[in-house]
Amino acid sequence: MELVTSTRTSTRRHDREILALALPAFGALVAEPLFLMVDSAIVGHLGTAQLAGLGVAAALLQTAVHVFVFLAYATTAAVSRRVGAGDLPAAIRQGMDGIWLALLLGAVVIAVVLSAAPALVDLFGASATASPHAVTYLRISSLGIPAMLVVLAATGVLRGLQDTRTPLYVAIGGFTANAVLNLLLVYGLGFGVAGSAWGTVIAQFAMAAAYLVVVVKGARRHGASLRPDAAGIRACAQAGVPLLVRTLSLRAVLLIATAIAARFGDADIAAHQITLTIWSLLAFALDAIAIAGQAIIGRYLGAGDEKGARAACRRMVQWGVVSGVVLGVAVAASRPLVMPLFTSDATVHAQLSTVLLVVAVTQPLAGVVFVLDGVLMGAGDGPYLAGAMLVTLALFAPAALLVPAWGGGLTALWWMIAGLMMTVRLVTLWLRARSGRWIVTGAVRA
Template sequence: MTQAPPATRSSRRRHDREIVALAVPAFGALVAEPLFVMVDSAIVGHLGTPQLAGLGIAAALLMTAVSVFAFLAYATTAAVARRVGAGDLSAAIRQGMDGIWLALLLGVAVVAVVLPSAPWLVDVFGASDTAAPFAITYLRISSFGIPAMLVVMAATGVLRGLQDTRTPLYVALGGFAANAALNLGLVYGVGLGIAGSAWGTVIAQCSMAAAYLVVVVRGARHHGASLRPDTEGIRASAQAGVPLLIRTLSLRAVLLIATAVAARLSDTSIAAHQIILSLWSLTAFALDAIAIAGQAIIGRYLGAGDPAGARAACRRMVEWGIASGVVLGLLIVLARPLFIPLFTSDPAVKDTLLPALLVVAVSQPIAGVVFVLDGVLMGAGDGPYLAGAMLITLAVFAPIALLVPALGGGLTALWWAMVLMMTVRMATLWLRTRSGRWIVTGATR
């Protein structure tokens, strides 16, 4: 990073309070999201194995379709935070509304694609003849909730940019409770089966979107911001999101390549790999919460024209990322006797899993730095650099990962390749922050 003035104890405490105030609620909201699928799985699982298999396929397709639009939250957070830092709350909310309108338009477009192509998508995913009808039913009904899911993403970005991560937590918890109650009532009470689970989730998602819109509309009226769609603003939001979309797709490609390589190694390896990925996702939520705080805080400092404050906040968040990574790594090592039996009793899977799991534990401090710097550069609106850096990382990782089976390596070797991928990401992000080129002050970048 570029040199920042020596931090005083009071400034460190101020940054710590800001990070905790934003990161802790953000972590709660992030954890609540996958609980939707877990509740659906638990309820549908009692209907039968074909229904559960169909749900698993449809849920994977839905999450893939939605996750590529994560830029709706990231880009909106950065843009709104800059306006907040500049002291223009009306423009901040107006910027957020552009992101929400974009989310709604994209959601409608996705529904138009998913509805007619659901049978083909399920078939491509390899669904069995018994599971396919249930997957198609769930996918088609749940697709009606995609616009609401994308609106929730964008509105979450608005509130994060406004330095509010508590409201998303409350909405996520309310949505989780509503989803559980609706699923139970519609699946078993009304007797709709897997269709009831899909409708329950759609209703819960629409309720969450409505709750967000009430908050945003109230803020818009209070600050005199227009709620009407603005073509230029929507276009600008889309253009700002394109680099982050490229970044997200590149990261998804890394994970897909890793899973494909693990599948080529052996059934034991892919089983162990999936267990590690579940743990990887859990630790990612904790580190991503700090990154979310970074997006909001850095955007606000740059919008306020305070590069020194942005540098100091960046430095402190890197320290938080390293410390969090060390703690998570130790927890993985210490909790492995409790964690592994929850997922498998197969001795072969356990033997394959353990050394790779230790590699993941060692890499957590690196992951901490990566997540934090990723959040910092997102908060700075440095999307084009993030896209290029992730493409470079993919280009380095792909051939090395694909050589693992050819060279006789196992799952542990594959996860060392994942560590290399994270190290390359850390190097590219570190070089950028050191250069200071990400520091562009003002209400817009």
């Protein structure tokens, strides 16, 4: 009887921890795809060519930013370990190194994207009507990349400190500013696609400024240095390499999918862009539990609590399954309401109706994948995650490239994305979680 009571108490404790971190994290995480959803909804009513151009540009822009998502994930894991070990000054110093690295990387990425924008758009096979809009959006939006990377790093610091509320407040402010600016610049001032891009850039810089104010105050309160430290920045970069490989592999999957969809025609790439936007929103929603997992697992391992880390992992997997079922039902039921928000094109609607069903059916699978991904990130198990994602890419790429050859269309392509790709990820992550090799305790993973 005592064992049952103890188990229930432990479960309730984990539920409270997960909810306390995951609910605010959900709001903050969905802000990014909501940015793109607002852009897609506003630009979509300018015309199908404009929406198709946005689809190509957005995929490229997201790749330019998301390859550095380790700035958030690796920072969360490292900071939370030090929090678990009781060393707050070292935790914040670790976060400052990540922010300085973000600024350096942002400057490099701007230089590359500005000069290579036309070539990158052509590489995607965008049509002659969509290409000019894609280049315009990509070049302007690239100016906000340093701000986007600072937001990633600073978010990682706060998550590691077990604070997901501040990112929620900043995200709400950024989303509101983005929506207002887009409407004003696109329709009010008639800037079209360029106005949408400028609105997003301004909102991103405002968010970065808000985060820096919070982190700098925390650093001063705990006596942590704000100056750039070459050794610390270099250590952050080295720790992020495995996650960079993992993210590049994942982005390669999405880029291959977008390139294939672009060759189906403007209606297909427009439908693909809308689906990808919704899929990203769902992914970020599921990732809220994964974010809680990163912070909680890192803290438990930093405190040397192996049993607590295992129990938290099991409970978060259960939350992932339930969340995936709920989101899948919501997507299936809301299709008639969602599609008109993005476009009035009947051809695009016809494509969306079937593809969104594929997304809905696969959400429970995605729920487990995202949770396990977060657990292993929180444990600092980057090398395994990199290898697992390379295996996924190796299996996905040839299968997806064969879709057009076999006469398949956008629906078949999305079965490759949401079905095959996510199944391979589930298998590789589940095997690692069951092995227990990810459990390494201490303030720093050896």
